Amino acid sequence: PRTVYLRDYTPPAYLVEEVRLTFRLAPHATRVLSEIRFRPNPDATGREFFLHGEQLKLISAHVDGAPVTPELVEGGLRLDAPDAPFTFAAEVEIDPENNTALEGLYRSNGMYCTQCEAEGFRKITFYPDRPDVMAPFHVRIESDQPVLLSNGNPGASGEGFAEWHDPWPKPAYLFALVAGDLVAHSDSFTTMSGREVALNLWVREADIDKCAFGMEALKKSMKWDEEVYGREYDLDVFNIVAVDDFNMGAMENKGLNIFNSSAVLASPATATDADFERIEAIIAHEYFHNWTGNRVTCRDWFQLCLKEGLTVFRDQQFTGDMRSHAVKRIGDAMLLRSAQFREDNGPLAHPVRPESFVEINNFYTVTVYEKGAELVGMLRRLVGEEGYRKALDLYFERHDGQAVTIEDWLRAFEDATGRDLSQFARWYSQAGTPRVHVAEDWSDGRYTLTLRQETPPSPDQPEKQPVVIPVAVGLLNPNGDEVVPTQVLELTEAEQSFAFDGLLARPVPSILRGFSAPVILKQEQSDETRAFLLAHDTDPFNKWEAGRVLARTGLMAMVLDGDGPHAGYIDALGRGIADESLDPAFRAQLLALPGEDELAQAIFETGQAPDPTAIHEAREALRRAISARLDDVLIRLYEAHQVSGPYSPEAEDAGRRALTNAALSLLSLTEGGDRARAQFQAADNMTQQIAALGTLLTIGEGEAELKAFEDQWRHERLVMNKWFGLQVAAARPEAAADTAEALTRHPAFDWKNPNRFRAVFGALAGNAAGFHHPSGAGYRLLADWLLKLDPLNPQTTARMTQAFSTWRRYAPERQALIRAELERIAGTERLSRDTSEMVGRMLA
Numbered sequence: 001p002r003t004v005y006l007r008d009y010t011p012p013a014y015l016v017e018e019v020r021l022t023f024r025l026a027p028h029a030t031r032v033l034s035e036i037r038f039r040p041n042p043d044a045t046g047r048e049f050f051l052h053g054e055q056l057k058l059i060s061a062h063v064d065g066a067p068v069t070p071e072l073v074e075g076g077l078r079l080d081a082p083d084a085p086f087t088f089a090a091e092v093e094i095d096p097e098n099n100t101a102l103e104g105l106y107r108s109n110g111m112y113c114t115q116c117e118a119e120g121f122r123k124i125t126f127y128p129d130r131p132d133v134m135a136p137f138h139v140r141i142e143s144d145q146p147v148l149l150s151n152g153n154p155g156a157s158g159e160g161f162a163e164w165h166d167p168w169p170k171p172a173y174l175f176a177l178v179a180g181d182l183v184a185h186s187d188s189f190t191t192m193s194g195r196e197v198a199l200n201l202w203v204r205e206a207d208i209d210k211c212a213f214g215m216e217a218l219k220k221s222m223k224w225d226e227e228v229y230g231r232e233y234d235l236d237v238f239n240i241v242a243v244d245d246f247n248m249g250a251m252e253n254k255g256l257n258i259f260n261s262s263a264v265l266a267s268p269a270t271a272t273d274a275d276f277e278r279i280e281a282i283i284a285h286e287y288f289h290n291w292t293g294n295r296v297t298c299r300d301w302f303q304l305c306l307k308e309g310l311t312v313f314r315d316q317q318f319t320g321d322m323r324s325h326a327v328k329r330i331g332d333a334m335l336l337r338s339a340q341f342r343e344d345n346g347p348l349a350h351p352v353r354p355e356s357f358v359e360i361n362n363f364y365t366v367t368v369y370e371k372g373a374e375l376v377g378m379l380r381r382l383v384g385e386e387g388y389r390k391a392l393d394l395y396f397e398r399h400d401g402q403a404v405t406i407e408d409w410l411r412a413f414e415d416a417t418g419r420d421l422s423q424f425a426r427w428y429s430q431a432g433t434p435r436v437h438v439a440e441d442w443s444d445g446r447y448t449l450t451l452r453q454e455t456p457p458s459p460d461q462p463e464k465q466p467v468v469i470p471v472a473v474g475l476l477n478p479n480g481d482e483v484v485p486t487q488v489l490e491l492t493e494a495e496q497s498f499a500f501d502g503l504l505a506r507p508v509p510s511i512l513r514g515f516s517a518p519v520i521l522k523q524e525q526s527d528e529t530r531a532f533l534l535a536h537d538t539d540p541f542n543k544w545e546a547g548r549v550l551a552r553t554g555l556m557a558m559v560l561d562g563d564g565p566h567a568g569y570i571d572a573l574g575r576g577i578a579d580e581s582l583d584p585a586f587r588a589q590l591l592a593l594p595g596e597d598e599l600a601q602a603i604f605e606t607g608q609a610p611d612p613t614a615i616h617e618a619r620e621a622l623r624r625a626i627s628a629r630l631d632d633v634l635i636r637l638y639e640a641h642q643v644s645g646p647y648s649p650e651a652e653d654a655g656r657r658a659l660t661n662a663a664l665s666l667l668s669l670t671e672g673g674d675r676a677r678a679q680f681q682a683a684d685n686m687t688q689q690i691a692a693l694g695t696l697l698t699i700g701e702g703e704a705e706l707k708a709f710e711d712q713w714r715h716e717r718l719v720m721n722k723w724f725g726l727q728v729a730a731a732r733p734e735a736a737a738d739t740a741e742a743l744t745r746h747p748a749f750d751w752k753n754p755n756r757f758r759a760v761f762g763a764l765a766g767n768a769a770g771f772h773h774p775s776g777a778g779y780r781l782l783a784d785w786l787l788k789l790d791p792l793n794p795q796t797t798a799r800m801t802q803a804f805s806t807w808r809r810y811a812p813e814r815q816a817l818i819r820a821e822l823e824r825i826a827g828t829e830r831l832s833r834d835t836s837e838m839v840g841r842m843l844a
């Protein structure tokens with residue numbers, strides 16, 4: 001397979017003025033008629049006329065009405081084209097029913113739908129399928145399906161057909177079409193300039209009771225983008241469609257967002273608080289793409305973070321505004337550390353703007369998305385709130401209707417604020433997580449912080465340059481008062497000192513407040529200082545962080561030195577969770593111990609091979625010790641914070657449930673399952689029900705409840721995903737692979753549905769001690785199923801190979817077991833390009 005390089009970019013030879021498409025839908029033989037008006041690109045370097053096309057049967061082709069016979073080549077067609085404007089017309093045939101890759105036009109439960117990002121449009125018709133070719137689209141759909149949708153505004157419609165017109169020039173990856181037996185939950189929104197927009201959420205009839213929350217989230221998002229970014233919606237209608245079979249979360253197609261049903265459908269009985277929050281964020285994310293992605297798009301796929309990093313940052317801001325900034329920031333930091341740091345410090349590390357790829361679908365990663373969002377956050381911190389808004393205004397004004405690059409993005413900041421960002425640009429090209437080492441000095445009333453940065457080598461990047469790191473710092477007096485409020489130190493050199501004068505006593509520093517940069521802080525600190533910060537820090541992130549570091553260092557001492565649980569940590573934790581001045585959601589986060597994979601990485605960083613079994617046992621021992629020592633506090637919390645009244649997914653009630661459910665899970669370790677059983681019986685919402693069930697399964701009980709849950713929910717696909725996943729997640733290490741294997745034989749295990757496949761195998765990969773059990777059964781089972789899925793759905797397969805990416809951390813026996821599975825996958829004939837790139841990188 002061919003590797004594509006950023007440095008090889010050349011402008012398209014021809015641009016598209018206008019596209020007309022007619023779809024004659026049929027399950028196995030859909031006909032797509034295209035009429036595309038081309039003109040030579042004055043900025044092009046060549047005149048070769050090439051159209052992408054894959055898995056298309058070409059029926060006929062015409063240039064300006066005259067039949068032509070294009071040369072069919074790998075990945076598309078070539079033609080001798082006029083060096084002047086002309087119209088290319090083609091008729092092709094495609095087979096949506098057999099499209100199991102869920103890319104292009106496919107069928108899900110009988111409904112027709114599309115997924116074109118990144119390079120799926122070429123499976124629909126011949127086209128210059130690259131984001132720097134933008135055009136207005138006219139679409140006509142002919143089908144007997146009752147609902148026929150495409151991008152833009154509706155045009156003529158009648159018995160068996162509908163027409164759509166999208167006036168906004170767009171790249172083909174934003175094309176969408178839906179045809180199915182759907183019903184709408186409808187509403188409307190009046191924009192800031194007074195235009196009325198019709199809003200529809202299209203679902204199968206059985207799901208119409210799960211739309212209200214998503215619709216509210218959409219309206220909030222539209223309002224928020226007007227208020228915070230001055231961005232107004234630009235069509236007469238906005239449609240969202242829920243689809244069961246979908247590789248990703250959702251897709252921002254212009255005016256017709258298509259959602260994985262798990263990312264939009266929610267009712268109190270079927271969705272958890274976490275689902276509601278996630279749905280609100282994804283609706284916002286896709287809606288925000290209308291400006292950051294659609295109106296201003298990417299020149300090429302290397303610039304993916306231009307739209308994704310920025311749009312994730314925007315959805316993070318939105319969630320913070322709707323809920324709690326502190327709680328959101330902590331959640332985002334946990335995700336970054338558990339998933340992005342893991343990627344950034346292993347064989348799959350790549351820059352936020354990668355420089356090469358084989359299959360672009362493999363680069364929709366936590367690095368591009370989440371680290372990409374961190375870069376936007378750092379820019380905002382460096383230029384300030386006002387500078388940020390000015391830069392964004394300039395960016396939209398300058399680039400509306402264009403396909404642009406990270407250079408254009410940074411230039412808007414430079415021109416709007418006068419700040420030189422040439423060093424900052426390294427964040428986009430250098431992979432790996434910077435380490436920031438802290439040294440302190442106190443003499444003659446002067447306190448000096450010396451910060452040193454280094455970034456370890458990553459694939460293809462042995463040497464790293466210093467980056468610009470905004471380090472937010474505050475200083476506390478020994479009595480707990482803040483003496484120096486938060487200020488941002490800009491670390492630009494490899495090593496730099498910052499002095500603070502006029503202090504009466506040696507202060508306690510609170511460094512990297514708000515997690516002001518995506519780095520690993522290396523700081524010598526006593527447990528007493530950490531407990532002090534947990535009690536006194538005014539920055540909520542660092543208050544939480546102090547507890548987190550205490551937990552992590554204590555757990556590492558348990559694993560590596562055979563220590564028992566640290567009573568000092570447990571007592572500090574007990575004071576934190578009992579502090580009624582703190583938000584319950586925040587206290588729930590205090591109670592969340594570092595995950596097993598995070599501990600494995602931390603142990604690996606000390607130069608030792610982590611043992612997942614020992615880590616699991618230590619973590620369980622600490623949980624039992626917390627349960628035993630804090631049972632009074634936990635019982636009080638559980639009882640005092642129960643939510644009464646009807647269920648609401650709003651942050652306040654959700655926070656109380658998060659706290660009581662965290663308490664329940666710990667309490668059950670010493671009390672047994674009665675409390676959880678009672679909660680399961682009484683639950684009138686999914687959050688309470690599934691938390692109780694999870695608690696029971698974790699302590700080896702809950703068989704009856706598991707059965708009752710299945711009987712109650714067997715007709716709800718989204719709920720059954722939880723039922724599948726929970727059993728694997730809660731399984732004891734030695735039983736995890738068997739549990740997963742048994743579930744694959746359950747009649748409802750529909751392995752071709754990505755959500756169901758991920759429910760079982762994502763949970764297996766997430767059960768660290770189970771997946772890494774020394775028998776190797778977890779590795780084998782996952783590899784077997786990935787090999788089974790690969791010929792059908794390469795994209796989901798490739799993504800899930802990441803479970804193996806940490807293999808070099810482990811001791812030789814485990815490494816050998818994982819390597820054998822990776823090599824077995826790599827050696828399989830006709831492996832997809834997606835999967836082969838991933839395992840190749842992991843084995844390199």
Ligand code: DPP
Pocket residue numbers: 117248250251252285286289308
């Ligand atoms: N562009 C989608 C999203 O991130 C993913 N394909 O919203």
Ligand code: ZN
Pocket residue numbers: 285289307308311
């Ligand atoms: Zn996105």
